Amino acid sequence: MVATPAHLLRSATALGNEEVMRIRNDFPILQRTVNGRPLVYLDSGATSQNPLSVLEAEQEFYEQRNSAVHRGAHHLAVEATDAFEDARETVAAFIGADPDELIWTSNATEGLNLLSYSFLNASLPGCPAESRRFALAEGDEVVVTEMEHHANLIPWQQLAARTGAALKYIPVDDAGNLDLDAAAGLIGSRTRVLAFTHASNVLGTINPVSELVALARAAGALVVLDACQSAPHLALDVKALDVDFAVFSGHKMLGPTGIGGLYGRAELLNAMPPFLTGGSMITTVTMDRAAFLPSPQRFEAGTQKISQAVALAAAANYLGETGLDRIHAWETTLGQRLVEGLEAIPGIRVLGPAAGRERIGLAAFDVAGVHAHDVGQFLDSRGIAVRVGHHCAQPLHRRLGLTASTRASTYLYNTTDDVDAFLEAVAGVRGYFQA
Amino acid sequence: MSLDQLYQQIILEHSKLRHGSGLAGADLPAGAASGQSHQLNPVCGDEITVRVTVAEGKVSGLRWDGEGCSISMASASVLTDLADGLEAAELQRVIDSFREVLRSRGKVPADPEILGDAAAFEGVARYAARVKCAMLSWVAAEDALAQALAGQDHPAGP
Numbered sequence: 001m002v003a004t005p006a007h008l009l010r011s012a013t014a015l016g017n018e019e020v021m022r023i024r025n026d027f028p029i030l031q032r033t034v035n036g037r038p039l040v041y042l043d044s045g046a047t048s049q050n051p052l053s054v055l056e057a058e059q060e061f062y063e064q065r066n067s068a069v070h071r072g073a074h075h076l077a078v079e080a081t082d083a084f085e086d087a088r089e090t091v092a093a094f095i096g097a098d099p100d101e102l103i104w105t106s107n108a109t110e111g112l113n114l115l116s117y118s119f120l121n122a123s124l125p126g127c128p129a130e131s132r133r134f135a136l137a138e139g140d141e142v143v144v145t146e147m148e149h150h151a152n153l154i155p156w157q158q159l160a161a162r163t164g165a166a167l168k169y170i171p172v173d174d175a176g177n178l179d180l181d182a183a184a185g186l187i188g189s190r191t192r193v194l195a196f197t198h199a200s201n202v203l204g205t206i207n208p209v210s211e212l213v214a215l216a217r218a219a220g221a222l223v224v225l226d227a228c229q230s231a232p233h234l235a236l237d238v239k240a241l242d243v244d245f246a247v248f249s250g251h252k253m254l255g256p257t258g259i260g261g262l263y264g265r266a267e268l269l270n271a272m273p274p275f276l277t278g279g280s281m282i283t284t285v286t287m288d289r290a291a292f293l294p295s296p297q298r299f300e301a302g303t304q305k306i307s308q309a310v311a312l313a314a315a316a317n318y319l320g321e322t323g324l325d326r327i328h329a330w331e332t333t334l335g336q337r338l339v340e341g342l343e344a345i346p347g348i349r350v351l352g353p354a355a356g357r358e359r360i361g362l363a364a365f366d367v368a369g370v371h372a373h374d375v376g377q378f379l380d381s382r383g384i385a386v387r388v389g390h391h392c393a394q395p396l397h398r399r400l401g402l403t404a405s406t407r408a409s410t411y412l413y414n415t416t417d418d419v420d421a422f423l424e425a426v427a428g429v430r431g432y433f434q435a
Numbered sequence: 436m437s438l439d440q441l442y443q444q445i446i447l448e449h450s451k452l453r454h455g456s457g458l459a460g461a462d463l464p465a466g467a468a469s470g471q472s473h474q475l476n477p478v479c480g481d482e483i484t485v486r487v488t489v490a491e492g493k494v495s496g497l498r499w500d501g502e503g504c505s506i507s508m509a510s511a512s513v514l515t516d517l518a519d520g521l522e523a524a525e526l527q528r529v530i531d532s533f534r535e536v537l538r539s540r541g542k543v544p545a546d547p548e549i550l551g552d553a554a555a556f557e558g559v560a561r562y563a564a565r566v567k568c569a570m571l572s573w574v575a576a577e578d579a580l581a582q583a584l585a586g587q588d589h590p591a592g593p
C-alpha cells in the first residue's frame with residue numbers, strides 16, 4: 001500500500017488570477033511575445049510548458065550525475081540509479097501506484113503499443129502458460145469508445161486485425177457523453193479488453209470510470225485507461241479507480257518530451273510477455289533463450305530516459321505542491337468561461353458538454369463557414385496559440401460531422417485574461433473571413 | 436508579416452467562389468483523355484480530388500471536389516481558371532513555378548507573368564504549415580495531368 005499522496009489531501013480552493021500570475025513567473029516561455037503580442041498559450045492539451053524547476057532538474061542531472069543506470073559500480077552510476085528510481089517513486093506516488101508498477105515509456109502512445117504488442121505476443125503459438133490470459137483470438141472482442149485519440153485506437157485496431165478479434169465502439173451521444181446503456185450491451189463475455197480515455201482531448205468530457213470498470217469486471221475484461229488528459233489536471237489515483245492499466249505522457253504535465261508512463265497491476269505486468277527485448281531486462285541469457293526480470297525492468301529494455309524521468313519527477317512535485325485539486329478547480333472555472341464565452345458568439349458550435357456541465361479546462365469548437373486552419377492562423381496573428389485539425393480523433397470528428405475543429409486548452413498558468421483575449425479574438429474570426 | 440499579406444483579398448474571394456468545384460461526370464469528347472487524382476493532407480484531414488481533361492495536347496477542363504481551409508479552396512479555384520486552355524507542357528511549367536515559390540520559404544518571388552492570380556499565394560510560402568494547403572490541388576492536378584497525357588497516348592477504345 002502507498003500512503004495517500006499529498007496532492008489528494010489538499011483542500012479544493014481554486015487557484016486565483018493573483019496566484020496564477022506568480023505561477024507564470026516560474027515558466028520562462030510564458031514571458032515571450034509572438035507576432036509582437038504577449039504569448040497567450042492555450043495549447044497545453046497538446047504539450048504543456050516547463051517550470052524552471054523541471055528545466056533545472058534536467059540540467060542538474062547532466063551536470064552532476066549523468067551516467068548509465070542499473071549497471072556499473074562507480075559513484076556516478078550509483079547516484080544516477082538513485083535519481084532514476086527516486087523519480088519512479090515520486091511519479092508512481094503521484095498517480096497512486098507502487099513504484100514497481102510504473103514503467104517508463106517514451107509517451108502514452110508507446111505505453112499503449114507496449115500493451116497491444118505484449119497481448120499480441122501472448123496470442124502467438126508457444127506462449128508460456130502464465131501469459132495465456134492476455135491472448136486474443138477470433139471470437140474475442142476489444143471495446144473502445146468513439147471518442148478515443150488515435151493513440152488508444154490504432155494499437156487496438158492492429159491487435160484485433162492480427163488476432164482475428166473484433167473491435168467494438170461505445171458510442172458518444174450528442175451531448176458528448178458515452179452512451180452507458182450501449183456500453184452495457186457491448187461489454188460482455190466476449191470482451192477481453194476495455195480501453196477508454198479518462199477525459200476526452202476534444203470534448204472535454206470526464207468519463208465515468210467506475211461504471212465502466214464495473215461493466216468490465218463483470219465481464220472479466222482487462223481495463224486500460226488513457227490518462228493523458230487527466231493525470232496533468234486532476235488528482236489521479238489508479239488504485240482507487242481500480243483500472244488494470246493506465247498511460248500518461250510527461251510533456252502534457254509540465255515535464256519534458258520523450259517520457260511517459262505505463263501503470264499496470266504488478267501481478268499482470270509480471271505475467272505479460274515483454275514487448276521490447278535486449279539489455280537490462282533479463283536475468284540469464286544463453287545462446288538460445290533468455291529469462292526476464294520482473295516489472296518494471298521487464299519492460300525497460302535498453303538505456304532508459306534517465307534525465308527525462310528525473311525532470312518528470314520535478315514536474316510531479318511542482319503539481320503536487322500547487323495541489324491537483326486546486327488546479328482542477330481553477331481549470332474548471334477556465335473551462336466554463338471558455339464554453340460560456342464561445343456559446344455566446346454567433347456561428348460557434350462548441351463540441352462536447354454544454355456550459356454548466358462537467359468538463360476539463362478545454363473547449364473544441366467549429367466556426368460556421370471558416371475552416372479550423374484559418375481560425376488558428378487568425379488567432380496566431382494575435383499571439384494566441386491553439387490547436388487546429390482533427391486532434392488525432394478522426395472517428396470522433398466524423399461522428400460530429402466535421403473533419404477538423406479548433407481547440408483551446410488551459411493549464412494552471414492560464415488566467416481569465418487569457419481566456420477573454422481568446423474569446424475576443426474568436427468573435428472577430430467570421431468577420432475577417434467574410435463568413 | 437501581417438495576416439492580410441497571407442489572406443490577400445483574391446484568396447478570400449476565391450475561397451468563396453470555388454471555381455471548378457463539383458466533379459459531375461461529363462462525357463469525354465472524342466479524342467480527349469482525362470486523369471484524376473485524390474490527395475489528402477494528413478495533418479488536418481482535408482481531401483481533394485482533381486480531374487484534368489486534355490484534348491489535342493491542351494487542357495480542356497479542370498474540375499475538383501473537396502473541402503478544406505480557405506487557402507486550399509482558393510488555390511484550387513485559381514488553378515481552375517489558370518489551367519483552362521493551356522498547353523499541357525505550359526500547365527506543368529506553371530505548376531513547377533508555383534511549387535518553387537511555395538517551397539522557397541519566401542525567398543523566391545512569384546512571377547505574375549507565369550502565375551497570374553496564383554501569385555497572390557506568395558505570402559503562404561512564409562507559413563510552412565500552410566504550404567501543403569496551397570499545394571494540395573496543384574499536386575493532384577499534376578498527377579491527373581500526367582495520367583491524362585498517358586491516356587491520350589494510348590486512347591481507350593472507341
Ligand SMILES: Cc1ncc(COP(=O)(O)O)c(C=O)c1O
Binds near residue numbers: 108228229392
Ligand atoms: C487523450 C490522449 N491520448 C493519447 C495522447 C497521445 O499522447 P502522446 O502523443 O504523448 O503519446 C494524447 C495526446 O495528444 C491525448 O490527448
